[in-house]
Amino acid sequence: MGSFLPFSFVAIFVIAAVVAVGYADISPEVYWKKVLPNTPIPNSILEKLHAEVIDEKTGNSVDVGKRVNVNADASFIIYRYAASADKLHDDPNVALSSLRRTCAKVLKTLFTETLQFIERVSTKFNMFFPNISKSGPKFLPRNVVDAIPFSSAKISETLKHFSIEPNSLDAKTMMKTIKECEEPAIKGETKYCATSLESMVDFANSTLGTNIKALATETKKEAPKQLYTIAPGVHKMASPKTLGCHIKAYVHTVYYCHQTSDTTAYVVPLVGKDKVKVDTVAVCHKDTSQWNPKHMAFQKLKVKPGSVPICHFIPLDHIVWVQN
Numbered sequence: 346m347g348s349f350l351p352f353s354f355v356a357i358f359v360i361a362a363v364v365a366v367g368y369a370d371i372s373p374e375v376y377w378k379k380v381l382p383n384t385p386i387p388n389s390i391l392e393k394l395h396a397e398v399i400d401e402k403t404g405n406s407v408d409v410g411k412r413v414n415v416n417a418d419a420s421f422i423i424y425r426y427a428a429s430a431d432k433l434h435d436d437p438n439v440a441l442s443s444l445r446r447t448c449a450k451v452l453k454t455l456f457t458e459t460l461q462f463i464e465r466v467s468t469k470f471n472m473f474f475p476n477i478s479k480s481g482p483k484f485l486p487r488n489v490v491d492a493i494p495f496s497s498a499k500i501s502e503t504l505k506h507f508s509i510e511p512n513s514l515d516a517k518t519m520m521k522t523i524k525e526c527e528e529p530a531i532k533g534e535t536k537y538c539a540t541s542l543e544s545m546v547d548f549a550n551s552t553l554g555t556n557i558k559a560l561a562t563e564t565k566k567e568a569p570k571q572l573y574t575i576a577p578g579v580h581k582m583a584s585p586k587t588l589g590c591h592i593k594a595y596v597h598t599v600y601y602c603h604q605t606s607d608t609t610a611y612v613v614p615l616v617g618k619d620k621v622k623v624d625t626v627a628v629c630h631k632d633t634s635q636w637n638p639k640h641m642a643f644q645k646l647k648v649k650p651g652s653v654p655i656c657h658f659i660p661l662d663h664i665v666w667v668q669n
Contacts, residue, residue, distance in 0.1 A: 373484050373542035380546055383669075387561035389662050390542065393484045393598050470615075473570035474562065474623055474661050481662075484598045487541035495540050495599075497523050507596050515596065522593045526601065532635050536603040538593070545590055545600050549666040552588050552604055560610060560665045562658065564623040573615040573623065582610040584667035589628065592662045600664070607631035610665050613658070626665050629656040 371379070374394050377386055494503050500520055501511065509515050526538035535552065539545035549557055560582075587610050590602040611627040634651030636642070642655050659665055 373486055376487075376543045377546055380550065381555075381557070381559075383556075384558055387559055387664060388563050389561050390484075390559075390664070393481075394542070468575045470573050470575075470658075471571070472573060472658070474564060474568035474625075481592075482595060482597045484542045487543040490540045490597065495523060495526070495538070497527060509596065518594045519596060522595050522599060525593070526599075530603070533606050533632075534603050536601070539590065539600045539602055540597070542598075545602060545664075548602055549588055549590075553584075553586055553666055553668050556669045558667050558669050560612065560626045560659075560667060561663065562623065562625045562661050564621065564661070566621060568617060568621050568623050569619075571618045573617050576614040576616045576622075578614045580612040582612070582667045584610065584669075586668055587628065588666040589659075590664040590666065605630065610667050626659040627656055628659060628665060629654050 372394075374386065374391075377384075377390075493506050494500075496503075497520065500516075500523065503519070504511055504516050509519070530536040537544075537548045539548055549559075586604065587608045588602055588604045589608075590600040593599045593601050608631065609629045611629070613625045613627045615623045615625050617623065631654045632651065633642075633653075633655050636650050638650055640650075642657075643649060646653075646655065648655075
């Protein structure tokens with residue numbers, strides 16, 4: 346399991362791991378409820394939970410959900426490419442071209458935060474909220490995934506475990522996710538790749554404390570691409586810290602979690618043109634001075650790094666943790 350915790354978090358996280366030993370034989374859902382009894386589980390998380398099936402002959406998990414969802418990164422890439430310029434790899438033009446194609450729809454949810462901008466009603470956005478939870482890979486219990494390597498050096502062993510062909514698109518997608526998890530954090534960022542629900546809960550606890558809440562964008566029915574209007578009832582979270590967990594493309598559920606400074610979360614009700622209601626989570630990044638100047642957000646909004654706060658709605662399947 347990939348982890349990139351600064352030294353100040355190690356001791357707390359070790360304590361959480363020790364406590365977790367007593368819950369080794371319970372399901373991920375029960376673990377959440379025991380550790381966070383006052384924190385409801387978002388629906389997007391519940392949809393990723395199921396009982397795994399173990400092959401009696403091999404001891405391997407054979408019911409890990411559907412094939413690797415290569416589209417899972419579409420909504421995540423806009424956050425990761427806030428990194429320094431060298432994160433755009435050898436040819437930034439190629440990377441940006443790919444970024445434009447991948448995130449053309451997602452970038453429509455970006456906006457600048459002027460004075461109380463997000464609190465205004467009747468502000469309109471043309472967007473959509475695709476849900477990959479129902480058909481995508483599921484969570485596996487921590488005791489299962491901890492026995493499977495999550496490392497670029499041992500990718501062959503992992504692919505063999507899940508019966509995935511080494512040269513397949515699934516294999517390349519999994520390797521990409523692992524390598525992104527192995528990259529060092531950018532300046533001002535604390536990051537961790539959670540390969541199980543239990544490890545995500547523990548990291549949220551170690552980062553924000555035990556009195557925390559999980560926020561997620563949710564809708565009771567399909568929310569197609571259309572014009573959405575901000576409805577009355579916008580709520581600004583008082584939490585001075587936030588932790589964003591973004592789903593990654595992998596054979597089972599993996600979340601890339603990171604904490605950055607000067608970030609504010611909002612709960613924003615939206616109503617679509619067809620009257621569908623979406624309870625969204627919006628995050629505003631106050632300090633973008635360390636972001637890549639070529640980040641698509643700056644190109645889309647025509648602003649410079651550090652000039653104005655940049656906000657975005659959180660897609661379905663992603664989680665924002667805040668302090669209560």
